[in-house]
Amino acid sequence: MATKIGSFGRLRVFEDFLAPDTALSMSTSPQRLGNVGQVSVNEGSFAHTVDEPGGVISITTDTADNDNCFLYAGPFKPADGGCYMEARFKVADITTCAVYVGFSETLDATTPVCPAEYATATLTVNGSGGMVGALWDSDGTSDYWMAVAGDGGAAATGAPAVSAYAAVNDEWQLARAEIDPNGDGRVYIGANDEGLRLIYTFSAPVTSTDVQHACLGIENRSAAASVIEVDYFYAEGGRDWTN
16 A cells, blocks of 8 residues: 655645734734744834735834844745745835845844845845845845845855846835745746746755745835835745655
């Protein structure tokens, strides 16, 4: 008789923010926000957006430069069948912040930092782990979303790859990141009315056996609060049956 390991080989998380918890506060971090985790630098606030359908959470950072907030799930190991994440969001004033959507091996539970930063025309990969994602950074000279990847503090070949999608205030954006079992990575960007389009495929920018957190984060680039509204957050990966 054939052996069946189990029926649930894929790990999936989806949060649509349809049941807001009004008691949540960034004074507790990290914490659970629906089906995803939340961690931030300093205290901001959450609010449930009531004038738009479909469930939307509004996140306001604290007011100092580099204050931030990240939603996250995982970790996932790409070698276990690949991992994917996707989010839909909009930013009130995208000219004063950085936004990252994708995977990051390094995500500090008390003082998170943006996995990648783009200042003037230089990409910096933060942390010691691997990362693949979409990045907008108002400190950069480019006004467009870009695909980024790297590992061990070094950018991957081809990063950053600039997309055709400008960062626009208060307009829904789509972003998706994928990491294959062999460590290859893909980044998709899209405006709400066009859907997702592949921006770049990276050749094994990360070690596939290293675990990755799916994350969506916003980080201030001035001494003022930033506001991001999130419609949904999705992530999935494979189960490690060997442990």
